[in-house]
Amino acid sequence: MSINSVYFLGLGALGAKYAASFYEYKPEIVKVIVNQKRKVRYKNEKIYVNEKEYDFDYITPEDKYNIPDYIFLVVKSSHLDQAIEDLKPFVGENTKIISLMNGISSESILAEHFGWHRVLNAVAYMDAIKIGNKVAYGSIGKIVFGHVNNEFQEELTELHQFMLDANIPNELSQEIQKAQWAKYLINVVANQLSFILEFQYKEFVSNESVLKLMDMVADEVISVGNALGIEIGEEEIKRMKSTLTKVDGEAKTSMLQDREAKRNSEVDEFSGEIIKLGKEVGVKTPCNELIYNMVKAIEKTY
Missing domain, CATH: 1.10.1040.10 (N-(1-d-carboxylethyl)-l-norvaline Dehydrogenase; domain 2)
Structure with a gap:
């Protein structure tokens, strides 16, 4: 399997930081899931990461898009219910959802809706700050990820290398x-x-x-x-x-x-x-x- 598409839902400090990293590597693979109102706002205001402007490809369910290989979910826990509804149009049979949300419960909730065969556990270490439409960070941090039952290891090894190629430090964990x-x-x-x-x-x-x-x-x-x-x-x-x-x-x-x-x-x-x-x-x-x-x-x- 080759990785052709990486979507993001949530463009706060963490989401913007890693979306920018993938964008620097292969801009054509990155899309950000939004509603129409947020799409207009982001298009007008732009997003800046460490003072560099990023013009991401913002998509809504009404736009034309391919079903993605991976979706990074990066929202607050209070927004998870809405995020699940927002995800549904974009999740295909082979899509994997990577939750970078804080806490220890988002993956099990996502699995109730999408199945454990589509959900990856993950944590991210970061020091990013977002003020308005501007994100700043000193360290890129590290993503630690894996499957709760250590399944899909071949795919996850490919994702591990793909993130390294995008200059995103990461670790594929067997004890996620x-x-x-x-x-x-x-x-x-x-x-x-x-x-x-x-x-x-x-x-x-x-x-x-x-x-x-x-x-x-x-x-x-x-x-x-x-x-x-x-x-x-x-x-x-x-x-x-x-x-x-x-x-x-x-x-x-x-x-x-x-x-x-x-x-x-x-x-x-x-x-x-x-x-x-x-x-x-x-x-x-x-x-x-x-x-x-x-x-x-x-x-x-x-």
Whole structure:
């Protein structure tokens, strides 16, 4: 199988960054799924990634298009239901959907609608910021992906090489659920604390009190994951802290960007999900319950 088409649904900081990377490699294969209103807006305003203008091919269900080989889904968790409806016209028998959404639940929801033979699990590490129609990032980051049952390995190996050719660092993982929980750990810990404290990444490296808070929240995530059979622990905590030293210290997490823009965050997908799963497996999560209610309290002031 040769890869002839890569579509994107969601053109936020992460979606725009990777759409631009594919576009630099083979512009003819990249399309962005939008509604008519958004198509007009993007055409008029353009999208800029690291100050370079990108004129993507925006498509709606009414336009002419081929069924794509891959669709990267990069939307907020609160937009997943609408995204599923938007995806339906574009998903063919052999289309693979790669969810780069935060959290650990989007793939199972997508599989309920499209089947596990069309859904790939993935996580992305990035430090991109989007303000208006402009995206900026210091590091391209890395995508870790795989199939929950390690199926379709020949196709996924081809995708792995294809992304490398497009200068997108990536890893084809045989333990993708563990990899997702390792990234989820960062989201639940750093994203949420940054929202409450209004701190940039640099505070998660040098501030001793922040490091203590990180350990307290991380312990709950690890306990819940272990109770669900996910083998994560101190190694993942150390890796989380190491990862945070490698991103731009002046950059901001997506949740802090949400707060500054007065948008509702993904707290339901982060501490909300940990609280729910903790109750299911009998693990107490007081730190996450405190964070959840603090975030909700702040959001009610918008």
